[in-house]
Amino acid sequence: MTDTTAHDNSGPVLAADGKPLKVSLARALRRQKIRALLLIAPLLLFVLITFIVPIGDMLFRSVENQIVQETLPKTVVALQEWDSEAGTVPEEPVFAALAADMKIAVAEKTHTRLGTRLNYEMNGISSLFRKSGRGVKKWDLANDGPFKDKFIALDKKWADPEVWVTIKANSPKYTPGYFLNAVDMQVSPDGIEARPENQQIYVTLFKRTLMMSLMITGSCILLGYPIAWILANLPMRQANLLMILVLLPFWTSLLVRTSAWKVLLQQQGVINDLLVWIGLVDDANRLVMINNATGTIIAMTHILLPFMILPLYSVMQTIPETYLRAAKSLGATNWTAFWRVYFPQSIPGIGAGSILVFILAIGYYITPELVGGTKGVFISNRIAFHISTSLNWGLAAALGAILLAAVLILYYAYDKIVGIDNVKLG
């Protein structure tokens, strides 16, 4: 034994210069690490800007609620004294503060935005603010008081305690309101409660989105598995040809493909015509296959199928035929050999394909929009509506955040049940 081994038992291993080996190693690796970091820095920045920041912004918007405090700062302070559960209208000081705030808001034209925002919580507030804005403009703050009666004269709604409850409830900087709204709940003077039945849409939509995405994933597995199997077992030339057919959808516009389904599936469409001609379906009862859930599932299965086939194919390609032969030589029938030996080894491909298809499906927008009708639209269509039509970005953000959470939870569940190591793209 050499004398260096004597150090091993007495303390940390030392490098030739007497410094602990760990320190020397860390120093030796540091330069390398910095270089690596610099090399990926542009990419990292890009990902940060285009990916992390928008998601962060979305999460922030789903709870952010500064508009009430910013537009009506004095009123918010004055309302602190007021008991929102008493069922009475606030006293003069609050109205005076409101008048002062409104004066500034009108000058800056921010009161209509506030009205729009508060309208999400209570119908009619938007017009109340617009109307009051026009009135307040003419007032002289120093001499025209008291303002309580003047406000009520402008619009009777100011005498409605509900309006004040809404304003007070929304005065904190952050609100759970969007999230509650996104799960069909609301804050009322009695606490958190379900929205009126005719306004409950989001939970149904979430459930439908999840269910239909699962069904689409399921039908992609059913259709994709045999195709991938054929692809993996065909001789090279034929396999390549078939592969082109599988990839063909990628080369045609999504809109064209979706519209094609409209042509095929509508009641006067090709498939119904064919069924009627064969006699399977009565001419009077043609099948409704478009503008409903069926249409969405059919069209989206078609569109997402390649995302199932490709990972399945690449996994299946790595399973040598000798396994099946070995199983059969050991006495297994064709089915047993497939089910006990081949199938388990293809599960990583099913896993990868399912995750891809499911995550794509759950956020899909264009196809449900075109062929989904009312019964086949997804939550993403609602998000798009709130972003571009109703401009309720907070609610859109809350819906998006819930969708993101749902995907992450499912991903986690998948990891626990199947194991994420069991996902293979090739």
Next chain:
Amino acid sequence: MADTANNDAFVEFERVQKSYDGETLVVKDLNLSMPKGEFLTMLGPSGSGKTTCLMMLAGFETATHGDIRLGGTSINNIPPHKRGIGMVFQNYALFPHMTIAENLSFPLEVRKIGKSEREAKVKRALDMVEMGTFGGRRPAQLSGGQQQRVALARALVFEPELVLMDEPLGALDKQLREKMQFEIKAIADNLGITVVYVTHDQTEALTMSDRVAVFQDGRIQQLAPPDQLYESPENSFVAQFIGENNTMEGVVTQISDGKALVQLDGGELIDCKPVNVTKVGERTRVSIRPERVEYNKERLHADAHTLKAEVLEFIYMGDIFRTRLRVAGNDEFIIKTRNAPDQTRLKPGEQIEIGWMPEDCHALDA
């Protein structure tokens, strides 16, 4: 036909042909008959159709023509899983998603054998290959040699009477391969199973087999026990393929009761044993093993024909000396001598005379 068939025959190939593409025959007229308990090796260069024969026997390929019989009944129409033939694949084909014990249990499960009996059999099979403690591991956690043992145990665990092995030791290093050769042979003998073994390694074939079938180009060139194969090759392909050989070409000048005189192309005369030459004037290739060449005059017959030789190279190989000579214009003539205390070590440049017993020099087809 039936009455002439060998009653002892367990595995029979009768006039079997196989073509994959309908244009070329990969197996041409294969006839083979094996008694129960025999260890038969198919030996031949790569592409000679060995695997194809094995696959036809296992049922993964169908014979284009001919009959394959197992225990007297034709198995042409029996699917692989009903043939009850154990098989060891070259890359082992252990199921990666199952543990070793599960792999061994698989053939028993598909045979609907009860749990306790299954466990007992799995344990016995694993113990037999000295892998008893590895039942809980996955194939990927084993070394090549260990996987090989498990593959063997799996092919044997359901007690098949016939076991096929396709180059089972091909992926192992030399030392391990030699160890496994002995183990496989010992296990096969112990269990009394019939084995068809495929290899392209002639040492393996010679050391393990009861009989060796030398394949070339879809035909069996010779089917014989190892010693016969080595000492009496029936044609020049077998002579070339098995072991090392010196060959010289010439013409038969005299032939009588088991002796032939061959005049080499350089004019020299040598004594030979005619193997597949029949008449005077026929061209022949004579073949002589390096260890049967003698240069010590005292050990040669007085009337033996000798050839002049020049020593070109002397290689010390430990147990033997390997000397390269120039003989009758052939620079690659090798002789091997045992490293014994009284052995003379030839030096390059030395002029010697060599000869041999006429029965060691085979006159084969040209």
